Amino acid sequence: MTLLTQPKQLGRWALAGIGSIIIMLAMASYLTDKELPDLLHWAQQVFGWSFAGLYTVLMVIGVLACQATNNHKTGAFYWEIAQQAGNGIASLALTFTLLGISLGIGTLSVQPLTPDNINSIIGELTARFSTAFMTTVVGLPSATLLRAWSSIRLQAITCKGGTQS
Known part of the structure; x- marks a missing residue:
């Protein structure tokens, strides 16, 4: 049986996830x-x-798929879901990076630069670039960790040839 077909197990992971979020927020x-x-x-x-x-939805799907990768017969299916969730997170991060850069550059093109408005334009530009680069800083490492975790779990069950708790 997999995690997704066992409501009791899913409840435990949901509580662990909520607890982890609370701990991460407290640390932050x-x-x-x-x-x-x-x-x-x-x-x-x-x-x-x-x-x-979008990041949260993809991360939850990826984490649940990693946890469901505990059976030799269905492990490859859930591994693929986790891999695609990781790819989705990486694509999302890069898309929002390019969006932030584009919006930042767009602010330069619609306003003439004068000594009077340069400070406000630079402020708006740096705010857009902050969004651009923070999505990359968060998205790419978490996508890599998600993909690595799912691959390691699949390899563990494949080597065992059975199930993993």
Whole structure:
């Protein structure tokens, strides 16, 4: 039986996932010296709702697929799902990087540069570039970790020739 067909096991992983998110938010709050509402506001400004939502959906699919890769017969199927979720995250990160750069450059093309407005234009440009590069900084490493984790799990069951808990 796989993780996705065992509601009790799925519930445990859901609770572990929620607990992990809470711990990561607490660590981020501690490391950045920001309260949780300020941290979430910053993340919304830097990443935006569309990137955060799509990233979260792909990451949840990938993590569940990695956990379901525990059976020699169905492991390759769930491995493929995790690999595609990782590829989706990498593509999403690079797409939003290019989008942020394009939007930043677009701000330069619609306004004439004068000594009076240069500070506001540079401020808007750096905000767009911040979004561009932060999506890459978060997306590419997490996609790589997801793909590596799924490959290692599949290799473990393939070498065993059976199931993995």
